[in-house]
Amino acid sequence: MPELPEVEYTARQLRASVIGATMSDAQVFWERTIGYPDIAQFLTQIKGRRIEGVRRRGKFLLVDLSGEYFLSIHRRMSGNFLLLPMGWQIDTSTRENDPARWSVKGPIFYNEQAELPVSADSGKVSVMAPIAPATISLSATTHCRVCFSLHDGRTLLFTDPRKFGRIELWAKSQEDEAFAFMGPEPLGPLFTPISLTEALTRRKTPIKTTLLDQEVVAGLGNIYADEALFDAQIHPLRPANTLNHDEIQRLHASIIAVLQLGIEHGGTSFNDYRDIWGEEGSNFDHMRVYQRTNRPCLTCATPIERITVAQRSTHYCPICQPTHQKQFIQV
DNA sequence: ATTTAGACCTGTCAGC
DNA sequence: TGCTGACAGGTCTAAA
Numbered sequence: 001m002p003e004l005p006e007v008e009y010t011a012r013q014l015r016a017s018v019i020g021a022t023m024s025d026a027q028v029f030w031e032r033t034i035g036y037p038d039i040a041q042f043l044t045q046i047k048g049r050r051i052e053g054v055r056r057r058g059k060f061l062l063v064d065l066s067g068e069y070f071l072s073i074h075r076r077m078s079g080n081f082l083l084l085p086m087g088w089q090i091d092t093s094t095r096e097n098d099p100a101r102w103s104v105k106g107p108i109f110y111n112e113q114a115e116l117p118v119s120a121d122s123g124k125v126s127v128m129a130p131i132a133p134a135t136i137s138l139s140a141t142t143h144c145r146v147c148f149s150l151h152d153g154r155t156l157l158f159t160d161p162r163k164f165g166r167i168e169l170w171a172k173s174q175e176d177e178a179f180a181f182m183g184p185e186p187l188g189p190l191f192t193p194i195s196l197t198e199a200l201t202r203r204k205t206p207i208k209t210t211l212l213d214q215e216v217v218a219g220l221g222n223i224y225a226d227e228a229l230f231d232a233q234i235h236p237l238r239p240a241n242t243l244n245h246d247e248i249q250r251l252h253a254s255i256i257a258v259l260q261l262g263i264e265h266g267g268t269s270f271n272d273y274r275d276i277w278g279e280e281g282s283n284f285d286h287m288r289v290y291q292r293t294n295r296p297c298l299t300c301a302t303p304i305e306r307i308t309v310a311q312r313s314t315h316y317c318p319i320c321q322p323t324h325q326k327q328f329i330q331v
Numbered sequence: 332a333t334t335t336a337g338a339c340c341t342g343t344c345a346g347c
Numbered sequence: 348t349g350c351t352g353a354c355a356g357g358t359c360t361a362a363a
Contacts, residue, residue, distance in 0.1 A: 002356055002357095003356050003357095005356095006356070032339090059356090059357080074357080074358090075356085075357090076339095076356085076357050076358075077340085077341095077355070077356065077357055077358095078340090078341080078342090078355085078356085100341080100342085143341080160340095161340080161341050161342065162339085162340045162341050162342085162355090163339075163340050163341075164339065164340065164357065164358085165357095204333095205333080205334085209334095212357090214358090221356050221357070222355095222356060222357085223356055224356085267356090268356070269356095270355085270356085271342085271343080271355060271356085272342090272355085272356080273356065290356095291355095310334085310335085311335070311336080312357095313354080313355085
């Protein structure tokens with residue numbers, strides 16, 4: 001699922017394309033996606049509200065709405081937003097009971113290369129969209145859980161194969177309380193080597209586990225935690241409170257570096273993640289340890305190892321990321 | 332007090 | 348081909 005870079009990239013894309021649009025209607029195809037309030041209230045409250053801003057807090061996407069409300073969206077493992085151009089809509093008519101096979105329908109456009117009309121079943125064929133800055137991949141439209149209609153004729157789909165994602169509508173006055181548990185934004189001014197030191201000194205859990213804790217730092221997930229630890233040359237099983245000054249300095253810089261690279265590459269796609277035009281991010285091509293088990297380390301050619309830490313698969317180089325003990329013996 | 336299974340879900344891929 | 352098991356960007360709850 002999306003981690004900080006994927007959510008940030010989506011927030012930037014939406015900010016550039018839907019600010020000022022008004023929500024005219026919404027359809028909910030999987031009720032548990034709406035976490036608060038209940039469906040009836042959610043649908044009533046959302047109608048007629050203007051989108052005034054799009055922000056991110058940790059892995060939450062926040063859509064500011066007129067009347068001092070905001071949508072709080074957590075995509076969990078497989079949630080995505082897809083923005084359909086004017087005139088395009090989700091088509092549930094042919095296979096009502098199988099959201100996995102729903103598609104989008106719209107004005108007929110022609111595939112740039114093949115010059116063939118695009119049909120609802122064409123799957124991975126890309127179509128030239130009338131007002132989108134990129135093409136839209138039809139394959140990304142499956143598993144639609146919530147469909148927002150905008151007054152200007154565009155449609156914003158929330159797709160989520162695994163159904164873990166949640167969308168909530170809250171008054172803005174509730175925001176501070178709702179996010180009080182979360183640690184500092186890693187790309188913001190409050191995340192410093194000192195604040196990281198304070199967060200780590202009290203914890204003896206493995207550093208990998210600690211980095212996944214949203215109270216320590218907001219927005220890190222399994223991909224970027226592994227990548228940051230490799231970049232900082234720290235073994236994932238090192239107890240958090242045993243990192244020395246230099247290691248914390250490195251880790252702080254590495255967290256920022258891998259997240260910024262992820263954003264620059266449009267996020268990491270190895271399965272579900274897509275941007276709002278249905279395109280994959282390219283950051284998977286820049287992974288150094290994640291999902292590279294048994295492949296050579298890009299620094300020392302040693303095969304990357306995979307272990308389980310806190311029930312999450314964890315990838316590291318046994319030479320570049322020595323345990324404390326090994327480091328001690330080598331010296 | 333912390334670890335750690337289990338739940339929530341569907342899809343994909345490797346191996347038989 | 349079809350079945351089975353492992354695994355996938357997350358987080359919460361309950362049992363050990």
